Each structure stands twice: as C-alpha cells, then as structure tokens.
Amino acid sequence: MQLIACPWCGPREEVEFHYGGQAHVPYPDSPAELSDEEWAHYVFFRDNPKGRFAERWNHSAGCRRWFNAIRDTATYRFERVYRLDDPKPGVTELARSREEGTAP
C-alpha cells in the first residue's frame, strides 16, 4: 500500500486514487482532420515504458482533483507529483529508471 502525495491533501494511501494513464496526451485540436491512424493513436496507443513515466492521477476518494506524477514503473516509486498546469517534464528527467529491474 503505497502513499501517494496529493498536491493538495498530502500523502494518502493509493486506494484513494484513480489511475489515469499517460499524461500529456492532449485531445487533438481538430479530430476531423486526423487520419484514421492518427486518431487510433490518440484513442488507443499510450506509452508503456519501464522506468520513469509521466502519468495522470486523480485523488478520487479525497479532493477529486487530477494531477500528474512522475513514477518509476519498475520500482513504483513516485519521483514527484505536479499540477496539471505545470510544464511537461523534460526527456532527461524521464530518461532512466532510478533502479534497474528488480529480481524476479
């Protein structure tokens, strides 16, 4: 049972949160102008990195606010949380897992 630091309510148990998948995937400006393939990528395709991942979370059992987090999908460790209007993290921050894969 991890603690997730809601930017407003502070650390709460992970069951209070709803996972929202990859962050920074904006709704396309003009869906009608996209090819089927481009649209499919918006609808169905999300990154799935092993390592640091910028993702969306919602404090669903608390203040119900969405926020973003950088979490390492190998260690599950939250590197930091940030608000939706904060800038997208840089490539270097996401580049590596802090810790390479754990033993099976």
Place this chain on the structure above:
Amino acid sequence: MAELLRTSPLDAWTDALERLPDTVRIAVEPYVAMVDVRLGTVGAAASAALGVDLPTAPGTWVPAGTGRAVWLGPDEWLLSSTTETPEELEARVRAAVLPLGGSATDVSAQRIGLRLTGARVRDVLAKGCSIDLHPRVFGRGSSAQTTLGQAGVVLLALFDAADDVVVLVRSSFAGYLADWLLDAALEFTTTPTHDR
C-alpha cells in the same frame, strides 16, 4: 414550516445507537442546510460577499455563522447553516459567488452527519480509516475527505483530543456506515448489542 414529515435514513438505527457505551457515543446530527461552493479565487471580495473567510488550507474547517465551512478542494467548500433553509442558503451563496465566477449547489440531503464522541472514537475510526487521527495531526479544525470502511466520508475534528468527530457520509451509504460503526464499536461494549 413544512407540514410534511421529515424522515432520516437512520431512523431504524436509533435504538442500536442509543445502546452504545459512553466511550463511543454516536448521534445522528440534525438536518442542516448545506451547499457545495465552487470558487476559483478566494479573497476579500469572497469574504465580504459570503460573510465568512473560506479556509484555504487543505484539510481544515472553520465555524461559519451558525454552520461550518469545510475545505473540500482547492476551489471547493461545503458550507452549512443551521438557521437557513436549503433553498435560502443556496440562493444567498449563489448570489454571492456568481459575480466572482463561482457556483453553489444545494447538497443538504446529499450527506448525513454522525457525531462520534468518547474515549474510544479514535480506536473505532482506526478500524477503517487509513489517515492518522492522532490529536497532534488531526486536531480541532482539521478535516479530511477519505474512506471509512468502504464509504466515502468527510471527517471533521471538533476538539483537540480527537474524541469528538463528525463523520459526513453520503445518505445512501448511511445505513452501511451505521452498521459498520456499530460492529466496530462492539468490542468496547460490555454487553454485545450488535443486532439492530
């Protein structure tokens, strides 16, 4: 005012709640008007319009007139009043916040309040609430939206000793939560009085 009879979702629990020991007293709070307020920026204008300084620190509540103002989110509060009707409260608050880009919604019946008092209150809540209710952390004026058992709740600390807490719960979950609390309090009763 109204001749229509009011009923509470916990009417059927009255006897069971009354049988609880002094270390865990549970009282159903009287119906009050409650309004959900949404407002982007809080400041002098809002305070003047509403007649209350809405708390801006997450996880807090303050007395507001005859009622309370509870922080629910960075732009959301629960405002209650014991003297106004739900319609009056909504109308007054809505008129106050509309010019400021806010909104207000009557939610008086959305939740029901249970007031828990006694030395064992913390022990009872700890059976289903994952946040730290130690008085150092959750003293008077603290509030929390969290989960108690499997019900979403708003907790309000009324006194510093953490032995006086209001639990606001969605009305449709009230029966579940009452059952849950009675069950949690069972070990503190000398004569089990579990069945309602």
Place this chain on the structure above:
Amino acid sequence: MSPRTPGADLPEHPDRLWRDAEPKRSYDVVIVGGGGHGLATAHYLAKNHGITNVAVLEKGWLAGGNMARNTTIIRSNYLWDESSAIYEHALKLWEGLEEDLGYPILFSQRGVLNLAHTLQDVRDSVRRVEANKLNGVDAEWLEPDEVRKVCPVVNTSTDIRYPVLGATYQPRAGIAKHDYVAWGFARRADEAGVDLVQDCEVTGFTTDGNRVTGVRTTRGTIGAGTVALCAAGHTSVLTGMLGIRVPVQSHPLQALVSELLEPVHPTVVMSNAVHVYVSQAHKGELVMGAGVDSYNGYGQRGAFHVIERQMAAAVELFPVFARAHLLRTWGGIVDVSPDASPIVGRTPYDNVYLNCGWGTGGFKATPGIGSALAYTIAHDEPHPYVAPFTLDRFVTGALVDEHGAAAVAH
C-alpha cells in the same frame, strides 16, 4: 515405507531437461522471450515445420516470468468467434499435450464455473454459453442448485450480499502444472536442436531497411533470419527498441497460494462480480488470483489491499476457506490491450512478428498460439486463428472486444 499422502506430491521431473546453450552467431529464427509462448513456438517450429535452427532468448531463467506465476486456468469459453476459435484450438492441443511432450503436465479437466451474481451477469453468461455452443465449445448454464452439485463448497445461499444466480460451466476446462508444461516444451525444443539461451537480455536490434538483421544481447549480437517477439509484459520495452508503438499497457497481476489441504474444491470457480478465481491444485493447495492492479508496473508485485479484498471475496463465496492460510503471494506482469484481446502478426518490419497483449489469457493459449505463431513464421502468412488479431484493428475499429461481455478474462 509408509504410503504417501494421496495427491500431495507430484510426478518426478525427468533426469534430463535441456542444455544450457551458448548462443551461436546466427539463427534462422530468433524468438525473444523464453516463456510458455516462446518455448511452445520453438517446439512447433521444429515439430510441425522442421525448422530447428532456432534460438529462444531469455533474459532471466527459462519460463520464469508469467509462466511461473499464473494460476494455470485453461478454458476456451470466450464470447467472440475469434477468441473462442484460438482458445478452443489451444484446448484441443492441451488435450493431447501430455502425449506430444512426453511429459506429465498434469492437465486436469475438472471444469470451470463462471459465477453470475447479478441479472446482467446472467444475461452475459447465457449469451456466452449460447455462443460457445454454436462455436462447438462445450458450455452450459447452471442454476444455483446445479452449481452446488458441481462445487458443494460454493455459498449458494440467497441471503448473501451478491447471491449466486447461476454459472456457466465448461466441463473440458481445467488446470495444468505450469512448470511441467514449460519444461515439457523446453525439453522437446532442446531435443530438436533449438538453443535455449538463458541470462541473455535483448538490448537492441540491428536493422537493414525494413528488415531486422540481428538481435543485440547481453551475450553478444545474434544474427536472425526472422524474429518473433514473445515477451508478454516486456513487449513494449522491445518494440520501443524497434520504434514500433504497440497499444499495450503492462500491469501487475497478483496470485497467491494456501497450504496443502484435503480435497474440498473439485473444480475451478471464477467470479467477476466479487473478483476472485480459485482452484485447488494438484497437491491440495488453493491457488487464487486477483484482479489486475490498476497502474502500469513492471515490478512483479502488486499492492496488498488487492489481496485483502480478494480474501474477503473468497471467504464470502467459500465460507469454509476462513481458516485456510495464505502461504505465499506473488505478482506477474500482464500486457493488456485496449480490447483485452491479443495482438499477433506482422509489424512494420518484414521479418519481425509480434505476439503480445494476451493479458490474463496467456497461459491457457500456450499450445494454441505456439502452433499458430510457428505456422505464421514458417509460411510468412498469418494463420487463420491469429489473422483477426492484427495491430491494424485499432485503426479500422474492428476490435475483438472481450472487455464487454467476458466473465473474467483469466
């Protein structure tokens, strides 16, 4: 010597399993991923198509990923034609697999019950049963009293929170012993000359235009005529090296086991509404699985609240389990696609085949996908069983959506 406790031990493994192979410079086919699917593909390449210049590359120990971690339920009672076709193909192979592999895989056709707890569960169940029958898959709808006959320990009383309103039943479904299955495939592949290369992690690919020419690994670069990706939860890591986007997300999936118990539970029971699936495995242990953890994760571990909730569901459905003991918990990594169906077939690279997205269905598909993928590689043409599961379906919208109507996807 005193008699053994009946069923409490397993058949011995053979004295010879496989060579711990050193990688050669190149192979006709390189299979990335030494789990069930990779090993089965290697076996069928050799057996059905005579292709034996094959390497299976495994980054850890052979069959140590999801193959070693799943709850081994085998069934084919899926809703959609495309799904039931490949899972039924697999089930038929399971029925002859012990003989094919010459290995006691302990395939036990003890049947599976998928419980219905709500009226909508009942509708969905009948829909699936009727579809199964028309597709030639054995399936029946059981009323609660019939459920009790199949599995007397299920709580079929009507005063529980979510009473059992009935169940679908597939008698030919069952369980097998996962290590035995994997090792059976591995031994056969090894016998045929396939190199099973362990501790060999893929770190990249060498390419020439739209062909992959080799696989870079922690044990050197290995030339490849054809590459098949069978890496389940780690697929995205590999496709990322090739610049291919695949719509799968890797999630933790947990399972657990109890101590050895006298037989109480004769079948497999799955319940979607209360989130539990359970069988009593060969030695007498209760093997149970939980729902998929919500967030992406490669950690092979999940959160304990999922287990606690599952225990509550188990005790609710099987009151006699109350004092059984949780002995061990563990987690795997499942790759879940948007429609909960696999993604198999061609990629933008001419000689690279993809096999992923099996989610929680990978184990039961093992021989089916192994044979179909081997065919696809050998003929350079998707086998009819895998043809519907293209990557392209997400563009056209022709999904095989098992999310909606399947009972539990495990």
Place this chain on the structure above:
Amino acid sequence: MTSPFRTSTGGRIDRATTVEFTFDGQTLRGHPGDTLASALLANGRHQIATSIKLGRPRGIAAAWAEDPGGLVQIEEPFPEPMLLATTVELHEGLAAHGLPGQGRLADVPDSARYDAVHHHVDVLVVGAGPAGLAAALTAARAGARVALVDEQSEAGGSLLSGTERLDDAPALQWVAAAVAELAGLPEVLHLQRTTAFGSYDDGFVLALERRTDHLGAAAPKHVSRQRVWRIRARSIVVATGAHERPVVFADNDRPGIMLAGAARTFLHRYGVLPGREAVVFTTNDSAYDAALDLHRAGVHVQAVVDARPEGSPRRAECERAGIRVLSGAVVTGTRGAERITHALVAPFADGEVGAGSAITCDLLLVSGGWNPAVHLFSQARGRLRYDAALGAFLPGEELDGLAVAGSAAGVPDLAGCLTDGQRVARATLAGPPAADDRLPTAPESAVPTPPLVLWRVPDTSGADGSTSFVDLQRDATVADIARAIGAGLRSIEHVKRYTTIGTAHDQGKTSGVLTSGITAELLAIPVQDTGTTTFRPPYTPVAFAALAGRDRGRLFDPERVTALHEWHVAAGAVFEDVGQWKRPRHYPRPGEDMEAAVLRECAAARTGVGILDGSTLGKIDVQGPDAAVLLDRLYTNLMSSLKVGSVRYGVMCGVDGMVIDDGTVLRLAEDRFLVLTTTGGAAKVLDWMEEWVQTEWPDLRVHCTSVTEQWCTFPVVGPRSRDVVGAVFPQVDVSAEAFPFMTWRDTTLDGVPVRLARISFSGELAFEVYVNPWYAVAVWQRLLDAGRPYGITPYGTETMHVLRAEKGYPIIGQDTDGTVTPHDLGMAWAVSKKKPDFVGKRSFARPANQDPLRKHLVGLLPVDRQTVLPEGSQIVEFRTDGRLPPPPVPMLGHVTSSYRSAELARPFALALVKGGRERIGETVHVPVDGTLVPVEVTGPVLVDPEGARRDG
C-alpha cells in the same frame, strides 16, 4: 500424572495450573505458558507425524516458526489446518493431531470475528529481543510515537531461551523493566503475539495479532480473534533475530534431531528436557551453550561433535564438565525408527569423512550457524549479500526508512545487539536522544572461533544423498538437488521448482539458504552467484479470514438504499442488485410469482397509473457560463439549444465512439443544467465530466456537482398520472398545453420545493416528481393517497424494463455492451450533424463503423406467440429444415432484452442483429433448449409507435 521430561523448577510456565489437552486422541497435561510442542516434549513425545511423500517419522526440530517438522491439525476449539505445534499456545481443551500432509478445513463456517486497525508511528520496531527492546526504549524515551511488535507470547526474544545476565542480574529482569517502562509511555503501542508478516512501500507493515487464540474456549465472542495491524511508520527497525540452520547429513530427519538453540529454549523457557542422552553436532560456538545447559539440567551429553579441526575455546569448559568434545568430526548419519537411537560420528578433514562409530543418544542437537531473519528487509526489496565467513545472507544495502538491527543484521553477541538496537533507533530520531537513554551492561563475551561453513556432510551411507534431507516438509534431499543440476538446471529458481524445496508451510526458513549453498557447491560456483529465491510475504501463514477482516456478510460490500427503502421492504418488494444499490424489482402480492406481478404492474402503468422509485438515477448539477459548451462537447446531440424549462434526451460516447451512458437533461437556467444519468453510470459520468473539465478544458467556466442523493425521483406513469399529480400539486396546471412533454416546472408542497418534469420512459403520460429525500416518504405517501382512486400501483425495475422495451428504449449496459454506437441503436437522430466535434465523433468515421453488417438494435417477435426467449440467446439464419448444422454456426447477434408483454399479449424481445434494420420483416431462428424458435425481426418500437399516448 507428571510429565516425565519436565524439569523440577525453572521456565516461564505456570506450574501451579494444569491444562488438559488431546493429541492424536491421547489426553495429556501441560501448563499455561507451554506451547503444544513443549507440552508434547514434556510428555516425551517427539514424533508428530509421518512425512508427506516418504512416510518417514518426523518430529519437533525447532522451537518456533522455523520448525520444519511439527505440523499439526487443530480440531478443538475449532478446526484449523496446518499450524506448527511450536507456535500453538497450550490451553484447556486444545485438541490436535499430527499432520502428515494435507490440512483439513472445517465444514462449518467460522463464527470468530476478525478485524483490522490502522496505526501510525514514527518508529516501528519489529522484535522485542535485546536489539528491539533497546531500539524501542531509545525511540520512546525521546518522545517518538513507537510501536513494538513481537511474535512471541512475551517479550525477551533470545533472552527467553538462555541464562544471560544484564546489569549483574538475570536478563529477564531488564526485559520486565523495559516492558514496564514502555507501558508507562503514552505514545507506545506494545503488542506481543503479533507477527509482522509483510513489509511494503512507504513504511507500511502488516502485522497479525493473535488476540484470543491462547484463551481457547474462554475467548470472548465479541472481541476479534485475530487482528491485522496496518502500521504506517516513518522508520522501521527490523530486529527479528536469526534462525539457526541445520547441517544436512544422512537420515537427518528422525524425531529427536533438533536445532541446538531450540533445546535451550525448551529447557529454559518451558522447563522441558528434550532428551536424556544427547549428542551435539556443531560448526560454531553457539551450540556449546546448549551442551553445557543441558548437562547442568541433568541430561547426559555424550559428546560435542565440532566440525572445525581447531574446535572451540569452550572445549575446556565442556571437558571440565565431563563432556567429551570431538573436534574435526561430523555426524554422518543416524539410526532409529520413531526416535533417534544413535548418531554416527566420524572424523572430518579437508572435506573427507573418515571411519566412524555410533554413539547412543535420544537427542541429537545440530547447529550449522545462523541465518539472520532478513525476510522483512528483503520484502522491502533490500538487496542481500552473502557473507562467506558466516555462511549467511545479510542485508546488503541501506534502505530509506528501514534498518536492520541486532542478530538480524549478523551481530553475534548480546552487548552488540543492545548497542546496535540503540544506534539504529537513534538514527531515526528527529532530535537528540533522551538524557536517560541508558543501556544495561552485558558481560563481555569470549572471542569466538570462526564458524565453519558446512552445508552438508558427504553421504557415506550409500544412499547417495537420498536420505539427506534439505527440506523436511517437502521430503526433498541432496539427491534431488543433484538430480536437478544433472538435468541441466542452473538457476536456484529452477532448482527450487524441480525439487519443490521451499514451497511448503515454512517457505524454506531452514532449507532456503542450505539449498543455495548445496547448489553452489554442486555447480562449483560462489554462493553469492547462486543467490536466494525471493522472500515473499507473508513471513508466516495468515488465515484468509484474518485478511478478510470485517468485510464479510453484511459488510462485504456497502448496500446503497434510497430514502424509501424501509417502505419498499414493508411493501414486500423483491430487490435487485444494481451496482451497490438495492432496487425493488417487483412487488408481488400474496400468491403472485414475478411474471404475474409484472404483468399486473405493467397493466396498471399502461391503463391506470403506476409509480416507481427512480431515486437511484444519477444526478449532476452543471453550473457556469460554459455549462452548455461542456454538454455540447460530451453529448452526441446539441444541448446548448435547449430552452430553460425544457428537457432533452441525450447520449454520451467514449472517444472510441461507443455509447457509455444516456439520460435526460433539464435546463434549469441559462447557466445551469440538471443532468440525469443511469443508476450504474452516475459516478462514472461525473468523473468523466470532471476529467475533461480539469485535464482538457480548464478554461471552461463550469462546475459539476453530484446531487444524486439530493433529489428523490418518482416517475408517476400512466393515463391517470395527470389526475394524481394534479391532485397533489393543485397549483400546477398539469394540462398538456400548459405543461408540455419534455418540460419541467417547480412548485411546492406544504412549503417544500418540488420539481415536476414531463419525462416518459414508458411512452405513457408521465410526470417525474423530484423532492428532497428528507420529505421523500411523505411525498410518496401523498402520491399514493391521491392515486388510490385510480388504483395506483408501485412497480419495480422489471416492469420499468418491460415498459421501456415495448417502446424500444435501450438500457445502456443491457442492450449495449461497449461495442455499440448511437447509430447501431437507431439513434442517428440523437447525433448532431451541426456540431464540428464532440467526444466520440471522429471514431464514427472509421472503416469498421461503415460496415453494413454492424449490429443494429431491432425487435423480435417469436412466431409462436408463446416463447419468452431467454435473454442472451443467440440468433442464427433461418434454417428451412429446422435443425442446426454442425458447429461452427455463424451467429447474427443476440437477444438483449426479452419479456412477456401484457400490452401485446405476447412475448417480445430486443436484440442486436447484424444488419438488423435491413432484416426487418425477415424470420430468423433462435436456438432455445435445443430447438430452433422462429422469430420475426421487427423495428424496436412495438407499442404506440406514433407516440400518441405520451400526452395522455
């Protein structure tokens, strides 16, 4: 009857009280403070059972959770499978028997209570031995919030098993003082009988407290039997001690063979002599204590067999006591049947075993060194390192928030453990330690001779390692490991799976490291390279029911009910689970089955008046200048053109273009809408709106608030509904002209605000009545009273479904399944062509959406006018021979809803059928119970297709 192996004095048992218990049907006696194991040993009973696979006698081999031999089945006070005799506290009436293989579950439900408690601390100390007590004292004295948990019945850890002294007094006096001091500090939670069984992220530890097991039948029923503590700690100190490790040799599994430290525990803690004639086999100094203590207690110690050529500095001490010490010697095997009779001892040098001799004994104590109990550290993903000198895996790194102290970290002596506990605890403190943070003085310990790392004694018995047991619970031997390696296996994980070592009840507590050592030896590689298999929770087994806690029975999942629930119950409603809600499905009258009740309820709504509790519908208040913009983006149809005072039906799709919810929308003001959702969709739609507003369109000036429980909703339905509503709300002009279809009006009833809306989900004239639930019962009763002259009939969800199906209105989630578009439902009219975009629109243009064979919602009429098609039935092409061909049979679609219609006087159904709209008028077949039922495909609207009835 006295227990023959009980000492005359000493131990922590209550000798004044005698407890009677039953083992394998034999009635025996012990004392409070005993475990089942110590009481059995006191009665001279070593063998517990026979082994699972080979049927060999097995007995008690250790004194606590690491015991691989003493598995028992509890029968009384309540059947519980597979516990260790060493961890079962004795109580009056306990009945158990030895367990060869499989445990047995009770065949009646367990009535005991279980619960869980959350607890937050600055420092959690696991283990109340010397290191743990020192750590807890240091943290607590400094004012920290501390939890100290320990798995034994009393504090002290290893001090309970020995004769150590602190501050020149028996060490247990210090333990008692420490416990008393902790009890006096308000911020300390001290729990004995509490096993920390799992450590997780962010300082989260789960611990199981056995609260009433030791009380037997006297356990109070209203107190939980076991409790899971969910402890969240800023810092964790793991002071879990170490498990002694055996050495493997031939026939090392006979009853009477025991770890050396365990014998000390049985002697000092329980006052039990585990034998009369002992041989002690060791590779290190620690077993000398056992030899000397047993000697002093009157056991004849035949010999100490020390594998080290140089022996130990304690040799002289033994010899003074008259104990023979054989250095450079090993035990190569044993003799005996139900109990050991001889140890075979031989010289040992450079890995070679010489010629041996047999020494008689009824007890063989073994010590191969100590394995620090690193389970919690490893579960927290701490890396282990192999210490070649100790032959043990130790914590190999520092972890944030979790430190290991004392012998769990490899500290060998008492003084060192105390200091280590204090040191580790001080590192957790925010401020300085307390002034009085003093440690007791421990006597200096002798400089030990380094242990010899010896995993196994070469098998000279001729059995080739096949009786050299590594994992007693799995009957797995050195020969099995050798066979695994011979089969080509190299990974320790493969060896484990091949041999099944470490998979039994003890999860390899004694066998795990041995397996690593022996495997490394056979492969001729360093033990570090072999590693260990992964330590996984739980540390010791935990009952399912303990983890289920209080989420059972009525509390398994919340029941949500409306304000009218008690009324429904009193009215005899049969309920249906809809999500977490309990909704009345129908209200049978005496003697009615569901079909009769529903036909009656339907007829009332179609010909008179019916009333439904529709309060579970989701309701969302959408406010703000951009409220209409938001709804336009989320609904497929146009909402911004809706007039204040009016109502519009709308459909919502996901980005994939599939229908996710539907409902009506009331425009309350230019900047305010009341959105209604399906019952199951309420939370989902609110979350959906919030997600879009917060994450995509933060510029929209709009707020969404749930008001589901703020309004009860009662549809009053039927040709006489106007009379009823008009009578209750006389100030409202309910005429069709003044109050048209799809509009709403506000009014009051005795001063209470009420909203009326002319919405119909049945095709009949209908009014929805919205009121604050405080007054719901009263308003409902007024409506019933007013409706009595017209025979007003409460109806449930089943009738609601029939009425709407007759009108072809789909239920999202029943007539759709996540693959259905509005067009598939025949609702192209609800898809705006004016709006440039809305969520889902782009997906409609994908190739698969243009397929003419998409499934359409249509009606079905069984030609025989009799058969009610089972919902879920599949549909196939009409077969002229009336028989199904062999599979696979192509399917056209399936029946989504099916009912008997009072109005039509025949059964009908809704179905999703491939190209269904093009098939209207055709006949297809539905297989039902093996026969093909011909059905006619029709449009979905079967009752009042012109909509003539909605105005009454």
